[in-house]
Amino acid sequence: MTEYGNTLDQAELGKGGPRVGVQGLGCMGMSEFYGDTDEAAARETLEAALAAGVTLFDTADVYGRGRNEEFLAPFVAAHRDEITLATKFAIERTDDPAFRGIRNDRAYVRAAVEGSLRRLGVDVIDLYYMHRRDPAVPLAESVGAMAELVREGKVRHLGLSEVTGAELREAHAVHPIAALQSEWSLFSRDVERSAVGAAAELGVAFVPYSPLGRGFLTGAFADASADLSESDFRRHQPRFTGDNAKTNAALLAPVREIARELGASPAQIALAWVQQRAAVHGLAVVPIPGTRRAERLRENIGATRITLAPAQLALLEPIAAQVAGDRYPDMTFTSAAREA
Template structure:
């Protein structure tokens, strides 16, 4: 498939125009095993060449290292890209004692750190990474809104919230984007969050649209195929009997890919992208990659449109997936539905 000219879409009613596919940058610094800085920087260049302008990071990725890694690229292309980062997961006491923090004092502290590491005066899109139900949303989103008033942040986002939580937050301050896991393997956001986002005009930014690589066939069993420094080894659906059962679910993905002269990744991304038509909202998936070749492959999926028969063949997959997304699902929106 040839590389198409990537279209643009707006995040929220007043948000930035971005390419219809973004880039998740987490794996360039941590979580997915060994990194290659040179290849990652080439991937960033390739992304911009293809019209991928939404770059997604967070202060916990590499404990700030990912933001620092992106800083030179952001500086060189400040007017061409939209930089999104996140706060809320506090790793300062070590990963075994990590906390979710939404209190206003922490938010003010976190944004200053991200601004410094990114080397910018203003963050384009600032997300609450995870929700702490012990802190009223009005307090958290109110504090985030103050950052907009101070000119430190342009637009606000939330991650892993329910439809009710999104409505509550949006009433305090406009939310441009909701980021949550959404893929052929993970569709719990369709219970309430997607409908609320469509109703409010909030864009949806699916993370892990390729099932952390499992949907592409990059690995079959994380427990045997991936290194000990790869956190996918600890996600229930990617190891042992669960992995074997889930691999069998990919048969229609591979059949469609073969018939279309595409890859499994492109089919999986095309399905996510077409959620925009199904649900009537802007959808900007952020597949993560550290390789220019994968970036080009992913972007080419924006030119693939699945027909009704193909969509029907893919429809049952999510309901049959074995294992949860995380060992501990307590901080996800699914746990609060």
């Protein structure tokens, strides 16, 4: 398996934005969604990430209904000047576990940031994302409210998640956007329709979430309903169960083949493909694979030292078009649902 160096190369988040390691860490699974959690192992993973050169740490107020931000607070306090802290607002949860609302209005933005600042134990958030777009709220209102937070010193840089290229351009005209975070992987390439091109044009960095297809691209599970615990939300995602899972598992053959050729893991090949999008599309790309285990983190970082050859990239190219099933049961609040 390909090992990693002591430090990662760096990339800039937006024009004049912070420089971060070219691979970040998604912290969502440290609090919920992927079955049982292990706080001690997760804290070890945070420290291992920083030691390896990871400096972008990503959370959101919706993860654990605030618990993930609270979990990160001691780590942030111990390393505040060494890391770039990103969090997100816009997804609203209640005591009903099935409920998900989207709020982008000015009052909600201002209330949300205060909650995140308190839970994280910081005076300023380095990168503040709008997690999902509510088309009923004008971007001028939501991004304008976010821009107020920058002027007030509560936020340093702004980001968006799951927006189209047109929406990114509209938002960027209100206030510079440093980073666009959306799902991008060998299984999910809808962002290439317009968002990637717009980000490259505007100098906005791209932060792919779920670059390992929520673990499916690693081969860690073949059918979520059979292989994962009852508390794992992947059991409810269309592409990971039933006939869809069987179809998609067969698509991993070239990933495994290239992994054998290079003495790497399938996860490293999938991540290397995402990292290489930077050169393909001419923009900064900083994926944020999530893990709760230090050994998996080190494996992921090894992908930054792999360069896939043209013939290998050609083998991987057809995969996304053949994937069965949507990313979510309800795609309403994804950028794909609003593409022309």
